[in-house]
Amino acid sequence: MSLLELWRLKVGLSSGKPFDVAEDANEFAFDAILNAALGLGPDGGDVKRQIQHLTTNQARAVSHKEAIVVFSRANKSPKLSALQVEEDSLWKAFLMPWPRLYHTINHLRPSVRRARRTMQAHIATQITKNLHAPGKEPECALDYVMQRELRAAEKAGRAPVLNDPRIVNPVYGYLIAGHDTSSGTLLWLIRRLTAHPEYQSRVRACLRSTYSDAWTEKRLPTAAELARQHSPWLDATLEETLRLDSPVVNILVVAKTNTTVLGHFLPKDTPVFLNLTGASLNRPSVPVDDALRRASSSAHPAQRENWDGEDPDVFKPERWLKHEDSGRLLFDGSAGPALAFSAGNRGCFGKRLGLLKLRIAAALLVWSFEFEKVPSELVSSETYESLVTAPKECLVRLKEATA
Secondary structure (H helix, E strand, O other), X not given: OHXXXXXXXXXXXXXXXXXXXXXXXXXXXXXXXXXXXXXXXXXXXXXXXXXXXXHHXXXXXXXXXXXXXXXXXXXXXXXXXXXXXXXHHHHHHXXXXXXXXXXXHHOOXXXXXXXXXXXXXXXXHHHHHHHOOOOOOOOOHHXXXXXXXXXXXXXXXXXXXXXXXXXXXXHHHHHHHHHHHHHHHHHHHHHHHHHOHHHHHHHHHHHHHHOHHHHHOOOOOOHHHHHHOOOHHHHHHHHHHHHHOOOOOEEEEEOOOOEEEOOEEEOOOOEEEEEOOOEOOOEOOOOOOHHHOOHHHHHOOOOOOOXXXXXXXXXXXXXXXXXXXXXXXXXXXXXXXOOOOOOHHHOOOOHHHHHHHHHHHHHHHHHHEEEEOOOHHHOOOOEXXXXXXXXXXXXXXXXXXXX
């Protein structure tokens, strides 16, 4: 993983001082979602750009301040810059009284039009490349969509339509939804592991045990091994991070018909904000009169509706663990409520991919590095808010994990 290479390079240049990894996480998350959706293309991704920049400019790239190290950065790739323009446009629409009018005007801005052309050009390049590689095994989501369209066109005796908006447009949603959410969660996870070394040690020990062949052979677990077999302490720590630090704090839905929610009438077309954090999730619950619930809701109660009595505001990954009769430790995703990916028919369609990316990244990082405590006076509690809520900076002090 390129991120490991970049951070090893930075560790060697930092003289044991902390450095900020917020932008690294952002670029890694972009590389990961772009690779899953479209393929990285010939440039190899933004993290590779930073490695090349740091390798060729070591003397000028490192600035030692009193307590931290600051690394200069290569410019972002045009693709990442374009996606961030799209993300910026989208979240600003939530602040506008007339979102549709805002989008109509915003799409006329030269920067937005350039961003759209940049991403469309990359998609077109990847489509062309795949057309000239018949029989190639699919490597990303676009490959699968193209194969399906090519088979459908052949069966119907027509020419394939590969620039159909139904193919191209969902890619934007896929990239936007999978970028900031992944980088934000990774930053929150690093914050939690740094602040709780006892849990970091448990996650690492569980990884060594779960992937014992890799540990014995002194190598990293492969992506196939990580996808095939789960490490319960890793899964529990990820779930607890998402419960307490959900990068998306609420979503907006619109009532499609007149309805009643807990005794409150909502007319059709009413916008409704659904909180993905707060009461019952990471705060004490709010009492609700069961007589106000619908019969269907009462007939299908949750296994556990809140974390009352279980320190809902405390970081406790073990709340997601249980033991089988045999004594085997298991992750229990239904131990209690969590809504980081929403739920039901409108739940995040990228949940499985998102969790897989996070599990692989977190496993390799904790396997490879110890995240040592950073002096409290250096740690900032500031967050940025756009489509997600995440730390503005994330200082780390790393050393190779040998035990």
